Amino acid sequence: MHPIHHTxxxxxxxxxxxxxxxxxxxxxxxxxxxxxxxxxxxxxxVVTNQTVGPxxxxxxxxxxxxRYPTVHILELPDGxxxxxxQTLNLIFDALLRNGCDRKTxxxxxxxxxxxxxxxxxxxxxxxGVPFVQVPTTLLAQVDxxxxxxxxxxxxxxxxxxxxxxxxxxxxxxxxTLDTLPERELSAGLAEVIKYGPIADMxxxxxxxxxxxxxxxxxxxxxxxxxxxxxxxxAWVVGQDERESGLRAILNxxxxxxxxxxxxxxxxxxxxxxxxxxxxxMAAELSKRMGLVDEAxxxxxxxxxxxxxxxxxxxVLDAADNAGRxxxxxRVDKKAESGEIRFVLIxxxxxxxxxxxxxxxxxxVIDTCC
Amino acid sequence: MHPIHHTxxxxxxxxxxxxxxxxxxxxxxxxxxxxxxxxxxxxxxVVTNQTVGPxxxxxxxxxxxxRYPTVHILELPDGxxxxxxQTLNLIFDALLRNGCDRKTxxxxxxxxxxxxxxxxxxxxxxxGVPFVQVPTTLLAQVDxxxxxxxxxxxxxxxxxxxxxxxxxxxxxxxxTLDTLPERELSAGLAEVIKYGPIADMxxxxxxxxxxxxxxxxxxxxxxxxxxxxxxxxAWVVGQDERESGLRAILNxxxxxxxxxxxxxxxxxxxxxxxxxxxxxMAAELSKRMGLVDEAxxxxxxxxxxxxxxxxxxxVLDAADNAGRxxxxxRVDKKAESGEIRFVLIxxxxxxxxxxxxxxxxxxVIDTCC
Numbered sequence: 001m002h003p004i005h006h007t008x009x010x011x012x013x014x015x016x017x018x019x020x021x022x023x024x025x026x027x028x029x030x031x032x033x034x035x036x037x038x039x040x041x042x043x044x045x046v047v048t049n050q051t052v053g054p055x056x057x058x059x060x061x062x063x064x065x066x067r068y069p070t071v072h073i074l075e076l077p078d079g080x081x082x083x084x085x086q087t088l089n090l091i092f093d094a095l096l097r098n099g100c101d102r103k104t105x106x107x108x109x110x111x112x113x114x115x116x117x118x119x120x121x122x123x124x125x126x127x128g129v130p131f132v133q134v135p136t137t138l139l140a141q142v143d144x145x146x147x148x149x150x151x152x153x154x155x156x157x158x159x160x161x162x163x164x165x166x167x168x169x170x171x172x173x174x175x176t177l178d179t180l181p182e183r184e185l186s187a188g189l190a191e192v193i194k195y196g197p198i199a200d201m202x203x204x205x206x207x208x209x210x211x212x213x214x215x216x217x218x219x220x221x222x223x224x225x226x227x228x229x230x231x232x233x234a235w236v237v238g239q240d241e242r243e244s245g246l247r248a249i250l251n252x253x254x255x256x257x258x259x260x261x262x263x264x265x266x267x268x269x270x271x272x273x274x275x276x277x278x279x280x281m282a283a284e285l286s287k288r289m290g291l292v293d294e295a296x297x298x299x300x301x302x303x304x305x306x307x308x309x310x311x312x313x314x315v316l317d318a319a320d321n322a323g324r325x326x327x328x329x330r331v332d333k334k335a336e337s338g339e340i341r342f343v344l345i346x347x348x349x350x351x352x353x354x355x356x357x358x359x360x361x362x363x364v365i366d367t368c369c
Numbered sequence: 370m371h372p373i374h375h376t377x378x379x380x381x382x383x384x385x386x387x388x389x390x391x392x393x394x395x396x397x398x399x400x401x402x403x404x405x406x407x408x409x410x411x412x413x414x415v416v417t418n419q420t421v422g423p424x425x426x427x428x429x430x431x432x433x434x435x436r437y438p439t440v441h442i443l444e445l446p447d448g449x450x451x452x453x454x455q456t457l458n459l460i461f462d463a464l465l466r467n468g469c470d471r472k473t474x475x476x477x478x479x480x481x482x483x484x485x486x487x488x489x490x491x492x493x494x495x496x497g498v499p500f501v502q503v504p505t506t507l508l509a510q511v512d513x514x515x516x517x518x519x520x521x522x523x524x525x526x527x528x529x530x531x532x533x534x535x536x537x538x539x540x541x542x543x544x545t546l547d548t549l550p551e552r553e554l555s556a557g558l559a560e561v562i563k564y565g566p567i568a569d570m571x572x573x574x575x576x577x578x579x580x581x582x583x584x585x586x587x588x589x590x591x592x593x594x595x596x597x598x599x600x601x602x603a604w605v606v607g608q609d610e611r612e613s614g615l616r617a618i619l620n621x622x623x624x625x626x627x628x629x630x631x632x633x634x635x636x637x638x639x640x641x642x643x644x645x646x647x648x649x650m651a652a653e654l655s656k657r658m659g660l661v662d663e664a665x666x667x668x669x670x671x672x673x674x675x676x677x678x679x680x681x682x683x684v685l686d687a688a689d690n691a692g693r694x695x696x697x698x699r700v701d702k703k704a705e706s707g708e709i710r711f712v713l714i715x716x717x718x719x720x721x722x723x724x725x726x727x728x729x730x731x732x733v734i735d736t737c738c
Contacts, residue, residue: 085458089454092523097525099700124531126529156462162495163496164496164497
């Protein structure tokens with residue numbers, strides 16, 4: 001089963017009656033009203049944040065007014081630290097204050113935080129209204145476009161409250177990456193790099209050649225990175241929509257990464273930065289499990305470093321650093337009955353899910369921090 | 370398509386891989402661990418309220434301990450006025466504080482409010498954990514057992530935030546109705562009465578004979594009322610799980626009813642009381658549309674009255690009562706682009722969805738208040 005097919009610029013995510021298209025183009029927001037996949041409605045609400053809104057909000061609203069009689073816009077505060085119920089509720093407030101009915105279309109204009117919250121609001125408002133993603137960060141374009149994960153954080157854990165909910169259309173406008181801060185571009189590259197070791201070593205080799213062009217924001221090179229990442233993710237998710245098994249391999253580097261994010265306090269390290277260091281740790285753990293050699297670990301570390309990402313993990317607790325990492329990983333939602341299952345590289349290009357003795361995990365933490 | 374079949378004591382709701390059973394029995398909470406449909410897990414959380422918890426909480430926890438190594442219990446404040454985010458968050462807090470993983474089973478022990486909130490928490494916690502309903506009010510047994518509606522209220526509207534999410538099992542213990550206050554028993558009967566006019570005049574005739582026994586809590590009579598109500602609801606919902614068309618007929622009396630609840634302030638009138646008066650209004654509107662005769666309206670009004678329910682609607686605004694009703698009905702989530710669609714009786718035993726001229730609605734409000 002291969003859940004996608006594509007034309008030059010469009011991927012189709014095949015999910016039966018919830019199928020949708022991912023468009024990867026440049027300068028296309030101003031013409032979004034011409035897209036075929038847009039849901040019919042008398043009303044649309046654009047949800048964005050205070051950083052992206054001033055850059056692209058007016059352009060999107062103007063385009064949508066050609067299609068929807070009423071278009072509202074809402075700017076949320078920017079940042080992972082606002083990805084919680086109180087901010088989500090601003091979306092519900094706006095919908096209800098404006099008398100938006102159950103056919104209202106939500107547009108998520110921004111990065112992963114805006115996308116996750118808008119998607120979750122769409123999943124819950126009147127038990128479900130349509131939504132469209134317009135991701136403006138590389139991370140959101142390669143990661144949030146496929147998979148239907150939406151949600152918010154809880155003080156005791158990241159993404160603990162949410163829903164699986166599919167968009168009706170995803171419009172990736174590569175031009176919006178021009179205004180993306182350097183650090184966030186690098187963070188997005190972490191999720192692009194991930195797909196090599198777990199699924200496609202040819203893609204990893206391509207990235208080794210393309211890394212300078214990617215960081216220089218060459219649009220045709222970015223277009224391939226976004227499309228191929230979405231393709232691989234769609235192939236994995238298509239086999240496991242509800243995350244019971246295979247899909248977990250997409251969390252390569254994320255178990256350590258989530259511990260870093262939680263331990264540093266959300267927002268101190270970007271998600272992609274934590275995943276960067278986390279992938280080095282997971283590769284090191286794979287090596288200690290006898291699954292890959294040191295040369296592979298070095299090759300991956302070098303690519304991560306060239307992307308502008310940290311390869312050394314932070315110390316989370318001076319007194320008992322490994323203990324703190326383990327504690328944080330045990331409350332991660334991938335854990336079951338307190339047992340942590342790591343995504344390991346089982347030979348380059350293939351991932352497996354494994355429980356690992358604590359002692360070995362401690363060694364890796366001591367080595368990588 | 371007929372989505373249910375049943376043995377003596379069990380209805381099966383046929384939803385493919387989300388199928389589940391509704392058990393209607395007496396004195397069965399203490400033996401719930403012997404039920405086959407219970408999900409496997411190492412952990413369960415019973416969510417109840419401060420009224421029902423002291424009555425049946427210990428019994429349920431003791432039974433579940435035969436099945437689940439760890440069983441937690443959480444008592445929420447009781448009442449519709451607590452059906453909001455802050456209370457829902459108490460469930461997430463309990464789950465995360467206790468380190469509950471994504472296989473944790475939530476048990477909803479209580480009425481509709483507990484069921485709606487627990488079901489919504491189950492839908493959202495880690496993007497979905499299994500849940501089991503143990504409804505202890507007649508309303509919850511006949512209404513929440515089927516349909517998968519979960520959610521919370523927003524200051525600007527009832528049930529505005531929620532999800533469609535199916536339980537794994539529903540256990541209706543008729544013995545729990547012994548402790549139900551008289552007023553709540555009547556409120557539950559409103560939803561039983563509803564099924565006659567919209568779908569089954571034989572059931573209405575049966576209720577006319579059985580009303581005294583129902584109010585005296587005769588268990589075999591209650592058992593039939595619960596089973597037949599669930600059967601009819603399952604038949605309707607099975608044809609329209611996501612509420613795009615036919616399912617709306619289950620909202621007979623609810624458009625007026627929701628306006629009464631919102632206008633009086635949630636919790637002043639019970640939901641069933643508002644639906645009782647709302648059904649009289651909807652029947653009156655059906656008559657004025659030429660769909661039923663005055664005799665039918667009288668017959669329904671008499672049955673509602675014998676159930677101990679109000680048949681006269683409250684005045685919501687002394688200056689412009691009809692205007693206030695219309696305003697409240699227009700923000701109801703069944704409305705689309707501000708157009709109210711009423712469930713009308715199109716001859717006894719059959720319902721239709723219709724828009725109606727405001728002038729006619731005003732007449733009905735003036736007549737019924």
